[in-house]
Amino acid sequence: MKNKEEDFSLIRKVNEGDTSAFRQLVYLHKDVSLSLAYSILKDLTISEDVIQDVFIKVFHKLSTFNFKSSFSTWLYRIVINTSYNELKKRKASISLDEDNTGNLFAPIENKDFMRKSDQKKYINLALKQLRTDEALALRLFYLCELSIKEIEEITNFKKSKIKVDLHRGRENLNFQLRQLLGDDINYLL
Amino acid sequence: MNEEQLKKIMKKSSVETSKGFINDLMTSIEANHETQKTSYKRLIWLVSLISLVTISGLILLFMESNTVENTYLKFISDIPKMPILVIVTLSLLFGINYLIRLNEENSITA
Numbered sequence: 001m002k003n004k005e006e007d008f009s010l011i012r013k014v015n016e017g018d019t020s021a022f023r024q025l026v027y028l029h030k031d032v033s034l035s036l037a038y039s040i041l042k043d044l045t046i047s048e049d050v051i052q053d054v055f056i057k058v059f060h061k062l063s064t065f066n067f068k069s070s071f072s073t074w075l076y077r078i079v080i081n082t083s084y085n086e087l088k089k090r091k092a093s094i095s096l097d098e099d100n101t102g103n104l105f106a107p108i109e110n111k112d113f114m115r116k117s118d119q120k121k122y123i124n125l126a127l128k129q130l131r132t133d134e135a136l137a138l139r140l141f142y143l144c145e146l147s148i149k150e151i152e153e154i155t156n157f158k159k160s161k162i163k164v165d166l167h168r169g170r171e172n173l174n175f176q177l178r179q180l181l182g183d184d185i186n187y188l189l
Numbered sequence: 190m191n192e193e194q195l196k197k198i199m200k201k202s203s204v205e206t207s208k209g210f211i212n213d214l215m216t217s218i219e220a221n222h223e224t225q226k227t228s229y230k231r232l233i234w235l236v237s238l239i240s241l242v243t244i245s246g247l248i249l250l251f252m253e254s255n256t257v258e259n260t261y262l263k264f265i266s267d268i269p270k271m272p273i274l275v276i277v278t279l280s281l282l283f284g285i286n287y288l289i290r291l292n293e294e295n296s297i298t299a
Contacts, residue, residue, distance in 0.1 A: 019215070019218075022215075022218075023211055023215060026211055026214060030206050030210060030211070031203050031204065031205050031206060032203065034204050034205070034206050035202065035203050035204050038204050044204060047204075048206055048207060048210065051206070052210070052213070052214055052217065055214055055218075056214070056217055056218055056221060059218050060221075116201070119201050120201055120202065120203075120204070123198055123199075123201055123202045124202055124204065127202055138199060139199065139202065142195060142196050142199030142200070143199050143200060143202060143203055170190070170195060173195070173198075174190045174195075177198075188197075188198050188201070
């Protein structure tokens, strides 16, 4: 979780008219927000458009933020709802071929070394093979470091469903990574 | 794969926005805000104009209804004039006040 107090102080500044504070707030949360939207939409360009809309919405609604829950919880809820709405609008799930993930199936030439960007590509490709709810649960739990209770609050999913999604997500991610990388999975660890 | 390894892998899964993301966003917000500001101003002018015409029309209508005897307006003379005028005027004033407040709130968040 990001620093709650830092977020609150930035929000107060934005509400007093300091636009540069909003820039900082966006900087702190943009990548995690994009990762969450990407879990649902599975397309980077669309996800970026969605989070741009989310941040515009957030900017206009920031004066209504009540400082009771953390800003990230509030933001992630908006990101997830907007992404699911976008997914519904698009109806069909986005095909893997449409994404600009590059040549993911290129063999790893240097077995002793896998670049950070390649690691990210392989992990994201494996995550894309997972069901949306599983990938989302994994990202919220491990990337955002949220508790199951917080995930429940953000997604409105039941506790049992989140636990099942996490369990299946772990197993499926492991399976997908092994399918993609075989023994080279060790380069990720 | 244990929990720690999974956590390590998931941390690497974070995707990044394009380079100009924040600048584009801030430009969109500013453009959006300017459009909203203009539309609020236009709305206030429009509502004020409509209010003025409505109030003037009502006053004229009430005055006419006292002098014209044999027209369809005659039934208006039976309606209590002052309460209606007061209610309509107050509603319009509240409406304008609401719009002005919205406009002020909007300029604070900008």
